[in-house]
Amino acid sequence: xxxxxxxxxxxxxxxxxxxxxxxxxGFCIIYNATGLVNFAQGEFVMLGAMLMIGLTQxxxxxxxxxxxxxxxxxxxLGVFLERVPLGLARSRHVLILVxxxxxxxxxxxxxxxxxxxxxxxxxxxxxxxxxxLVAGAVISRQxxxxxxxxxxxxxxxxxxxxxxxxxxxxxxxxxxxxxAILVGVPVARMVMISFALSAGLxxxxxxxxxxxxxxxxxxxxxxxxxxxxxxILGGYGHVWGAVAGGLLLGVLESLAAGFVSSAYKxxxxxxxxxxxxxxxxxxxxxxxxxxxx
Amino acid sequence: MAAWTPYAALALAVLATPxxxxxxxxxxxxxxxxxxxxxxxxxxxxxxxxxxxSLGQAAFFGLGAYGSGILSVxxxxxxxxxxxxxxxIACLVALVLAVPTLKLxxxxxxxxxxxxxxxxxxxxxxxxPMTGGTSGLFGIPGMELAGVNLSxxxxxxYVVWAVLLVVLWLCANFLRTRPGRALRSLHQGDLxxxxxxxxxxxxxxxLFTAAALLTALAGALYAHYFQFxxxxxxxxxxxLQLVTMTALGGLGNLWGGIFGAAxxxxxxxxxxxxPDLMILLHGLILMLVLMFCPKGLLPEMGVxxxxxxxxxxxxxx
Numbered sequence: 001x002x003x004x005x006x007x008x009x010x011x012x013x014x015x016x017x018x019x020x021x022x023x024x025x026g027f028c029i030i031y032n033a034t035g036l037v038n039f040a041q042g043e044f045v046m047l048g049a050m051l052m053i054g055l056t057q058x059x060x061x062x063x064x065x066x067x068x069x070x071x072x073x074x075x076x077l078g079v080f081l082e083r084v085p086l087g088l089a090r091s092r093h094v095l096i097l098v099x100x101x102x103x104x105x106x107x108x109x110x111x112x113x114x115x116x117x118x119x120x121x122x123x124x125x126x127x128x129x130x131x132x133l134v135a136g137a138v139i140s141r142q143x144x145x146x147x148x149x150x151x152x153x154x155x156x157x158x159x160x161x162x163x164x165x166x167x168x169x170x171x172x173x174x175x176x177x178x179x180a181i182l183v184g185v186p187v188a189r190m191v192m193i194s195f196a197l198s199a200g201l202x203x204x205x206x207x208x209x210x211x212x213x214x215x216x217x218x219x220x221x222x223x224x225x226x227x228x229x230x231x232i233l234g235g236y237g238h239v240w241g242a243v244a245g246g247l248l249l250g251v252l253e254s255l256a257a258g259f260v261s262s263a264y265k266x267x268x269x270x271x272x273x274x275x276x277x278x279x280x281x282x283x284x285x286x287x288x289x290x291x292x293x
Numbered sequence: 294m295a296a297w298t299p300y301a302a303l304a305l306a307v308l309a310t311p312x313x314x315x316x317x318x319x320x321x322x323x324x325x326x327x328x329x330x331x332x333x334x335x336x337x338x339x340x341x342x343x344x345x346x347s348l349g350q351a352a353f354f355g356l357g358a359y360g361s362g363i364l365s366v367x368x369x370x371x372x373x374x375x376x377x378x379x380x381x382i383a384c385l386v387a388l389v390l391a392v393p394t395l396k397l398x399x400x401x402x403x404x405x406x407x408x409x410x411x412x413x414x415x416x417x418x419x420x421x422p423m424t425g426g427t428s429g430l431f432g433i434p435g436m437e438l439a440g441v442n443l444s445x446x447x448x449x450x451y452v453v454w455a456v457l458l459v460v461l462w463l464c465a466n467f468l469r470t471r472p473g474r475a476l477r478s479l480h481q482g483d484l485x486x487x488x489x490x491x492x493x494x495x496x497x498x499x500l501f502t503a504a505a506l507l508t509a510l511a512g513a514l515y516a517h518y519f520q521f522x523x524x525x526x527x528x529x530x531x532x533l534q535l536v537t538m539t540a541l542g543g544l545g546n547l548w549g550g551i552f553g554a555a556x557x558x559x560x561x562x563x564x565x566x567x568p569d570l571m572i573l574l575h576g577l578i579l580m581l582v583l584m585f586c587p588k589g590l591l592p593e594m595g596v597x598x599x600x601x602x603x604x605x606x607x608x609x610x
Contacts (some may be wrong), residue, residue, distance in 0.1 A: 037400055085580055091587030095346060099540050100583045102533060107576025114569060225411070225529075232404040267415040270408040277405050278393040 007137040009258040010251060015143040015212075017250020018150035022205035023227025024234065024242035025157065026198030031237045032174030033194035037098050040081060040105040041202055042224020043112075046217065048074050048203025049210035050112055053121045063126065067207060071200045077108075078199025082192050105220075112217040120216040123207070146208045153204060154243055161239070170194060174237070222266075229273050235283030244285065249273070299548065300462055307454040311447045320446050322562070324518060326555045327453035328511045333538045333550035334460055335507030340536070341545025342468070343500050344480030345395065348532045349406030352413035353505040355527030356383040357512025362433045362522055363423055372436050376513040383509030384502050391501040395494065410529045417524035429523030436517045449518050456514070457551075460507060464547055476500060480545075508535075541582060543589020552591045556582075 023045060030038045048070050055066035085100050125142045132139045161167040172180040173190045181187055205223070206215065213219070230249045234241025249269060256268035276284065314320050332354055339345050360379030364370045370378065394405045417424045424430055435444030436452075443452050467473045476496055478486040483493045516522050538557050542549025560578060564571045586593040 031400075037403070085584060089584040089587065091583075093544075093587060095340070095536075095544070096540060096583055096587045099537055100580055102537065103576050103580030103583055105576070107573055107580060110570070110573025110576050113572055225407070229404065229408070232401060236400050263419045264415060267412045267419075270411050274405055274408050274412075277397060277401055281397050281401060283401075 004136065005258060007135050009254045011134075011137045011139060011143065013251035013254030014247060015146050015250070016209075016254065017230075017247035018146050019205045019209045019223065019246075020226045020230040020249050021243045021246025022150055022153060022201050022208075023223060024230035024246045025154075025239055026201040026205075027228055027231040028237050028239050028242045029170075029194045029198045029201075031231075032239075033170060033191045035094060036086075036101070037228065038081075038195075038198070039098060039101045039224070040108060041198065041227060042220035042222070043105045043108040044074050044078065044199045044202030044220070045206035045209075045223045045227075046112060046215060046220030047077065047108060047206070049123065049206035049215040049219075050116050050121070050217070051203070052207045053123050053210065053215065054116060056123070057121075070207060071203050074203030075196040075200045078195040078197075079192055081199075082195040105224075109217050109220070116217065118217060120214045120219075122214045123210040125211040140212070142208075142211045146212075149204065149208055153201065157239070166190070166193060226269075229270065232283055233273055233276060235285040238283070238285045241283060241285030245283070248284075300458060303454075304458060307451065307458070311450055317446045320450055321518075322558065324446070324450045324453050325515075326551070326558050327450070327457050328515050328518075329535070329538060329554040329558060330551045331453070331457050331460060331511040331514075332508040332535055333542065333554050334457070334464060334547060335504035335511075336535050337539050337542070337545065337547060337550050338464065338476075338507075339500055339504040340539055341547075342476050342480060343497055344482075345497060345501070346403050346536065347406040347501070347504070348403050348529060348536065349390075349408075349410040349413075350504070350508050350535045351527045351529065351531035352410040353383050353387065353508040354512040354515070354531065354535075355413055355417065355522075355524075356386060356505075357509030358516035358522045358527065359417060359424060359430065359512075360509070361513040362430045362516045365434050365517075366430065366432060367423065372434055372517055376510075376517070379513050380506060380509045383505050383512075387502045387505030388498065391498040395497045395501060407529055407532070410532050414524055414528045417527065424524070427524060429521055431521055433516050433520045433522070435520060444518050444520070453514060453518075456510070461547055472496070537579065537583075541586075541590055543592050546589050546591065549589045549591045553589070556590060 023041060026041050026044070027038065030036060030041075051070035051073055052066050055061045055069055056063060061069070081101070081104055085104050086097055089097060089100050091097070125140070126145045127141045129141055131141060132144070159167075161171055169180070169185045170190045170193065172183070172185055173187050177187060180190075205227075206220070209215075209223070226249065227246070230246035231237075231242045232245070233249055234243070234245030252272055253265055253269040256272075257265040260268060310323060311320060314323070332350060336347065336350050339347055357376075357379050360382050361372075361375045364375035364378055365372055368375075390406075390409060394402060397405055418427055420426075435442060436449075437443060441448065443449060468477060475486060475491045478489075478491065479493065479496065487493045512527075515526075534557060538553035539550060540553070541556055542551070542553030557579075560575060561571065564574050567574065582590065588596075
């Protein structure tokens with residue numbers, strides 16, 4: 001019976017949904033700070049995973065050390081993207097800047113294929129114990145890691161944005177850029193921190209998913225797209241919406257694959273997304289903008 | 294009427310090219326540039342004039358190609374009729390897609406068109422009996438008119454560039470008419486044109502459909518020239534490429550599209566010498582050009598030449 005597998009489908013949906021959620025939150029943080037869609041977001045996911053694979057397998061570093069190092073490296077690269085390609089660009093036109101991130105993402109893919117080759121690489125699971133059985137569904141240890149780390153990340157982000165001065169300053173920038181400048185918020189630094197933050201989140205997502213799916217130099221594209229779709233689904237720029245959108249997209253996709261057709265899995269996921277957009281143009285959690293002349 | 298001199302110059306260049314370029318590979322690359330420039334022209338109207346970014350243009354390109362290919366291979370339609378039907382189908386799809394989608398703004402519009410493109414690619418891959426799946430659609434007949442094989446390398450080059458020239462001339466003249474000027478007012482936002490009585494939604498839907506028409510026409514020409522098509526020629530990366538070509542040519546600069554298309558199609562040819570570095574260099578060059586020539590290659594080059602000329606004059610005095 002297919003219905004017996006419902007818990008299994010839900011669980012695997014939540015697992016991949018957590019990854020989409022992390023990527024989507026990264027999209028939102030950058031969008032809120034700059035109004036840009038960062039097409040290189042998926043590349044941070046790929047780079048995080050590839051760095052971890054390189055550090056543990058080629059250089060023999062311990063998992064936790066490699067984990068932290070990869071995040072730090074990705075964050076530096078995020079800062080580089082903001083400072084150099086975007087910062088030095090002569091145009092402030094949104095479309096041009098978005099296309100600059102596209103160029104950056106192609107370059108990042110090229111660099112990755114040079115460093116780690118074009119074949120897919122595998123990463124061992126974070127812990128090797130046998131999978132658990134809960135409510136008729138099998139949960140691998142890695143899925144538990146994904147769910148737990150995602151929850152921790154979301155909780156930390158919440159604390160960061162609500163309680164710390166820097167987090168509040170970033171919110172001020174996304175709320176009203178000019179107002180933030182007037183009250184003395186160092187906007188440029190906040191934008192830089194936003195890029196670092198979302199690159200770090202992307203890299204985390206990549207390292208979490210790599211033991212399940214493996215990773216290769218161009219695998220970041222689809223993950224980035226799914227994250228973008230999740231962010232749109234939740235109402236672009238809405239951090240909690242992005243988390244919900246990611247989980248929802250993961251579950252929908254897994255149900256579509258399980259009950260309808262796995263070949264059309266991605267097509268169905270995007271079709272549902274289109275329908276949601278047509279019914280609620282501002283996403284599930286976004287507020288519809290009203291304009292007055 | 295738009296000034297005729299640039300058209301005449303381009304027409305002369307087109308006429309001369311096949312006599313100067315003997316290599317058929319280079320000539321077919323020239324035809325490919327023409328095909329993409331045609332698709333870019335449609336997108337340029339949409340982005341440059343109305344400020345609406347579509348990342349689903351490759352799907353319309355594919356609708357033209359697969360539509361015409363399938364109709365002529367599986368249903369035995371004559372090529373001309375198949376092309377016409379395919380372009381018609383693409384326009385209908387664009388119309389149906391445009392009405393709910395163009396209500397969306399900015400990133401939501403980008404996502405909706407991107408989603409459409411992804412769905413299209415998956416259908417192309419999975420609907421094997423019709424599309425041939427990942428291995429592609431073979432045996433598409435070539436074009437013929439009054440006994441002349443239009444899919445011959447040299448003749449097809451003329452056909453594509455003639456179509457492109459006519460389309461560019463029509464677009465340039467259309468933009469000088471009253472509705473054309475109204476369209477050009479759209480990219481600053483809907484508010485001003487709407488308050489001046491421009492039917493904003495109807496114009497946007499019309500423009501989206503016109504862009505799809507040009508792109509599908511380009512796709513149909515592509516299919517009957519190469520006589521083989523496969524799904525990855527029409528995926529979202531191609532859409533992204535089309536948008537990049539538009540930006541490289543200069544947003545709203547109709548002539549620039551040719552240069553954008555030529556640059557992006559010739560770049561991999563130059564980079565073939567370093568196969569390992571190709572992706573990296575492609576990304577870096579793209580990034581640098583967009584960073585430092587945001588107004589488009591053609592206008593920026595003009596400015597640079599003017600600067601050099603001015604400096605040369607100053608030193609002479």
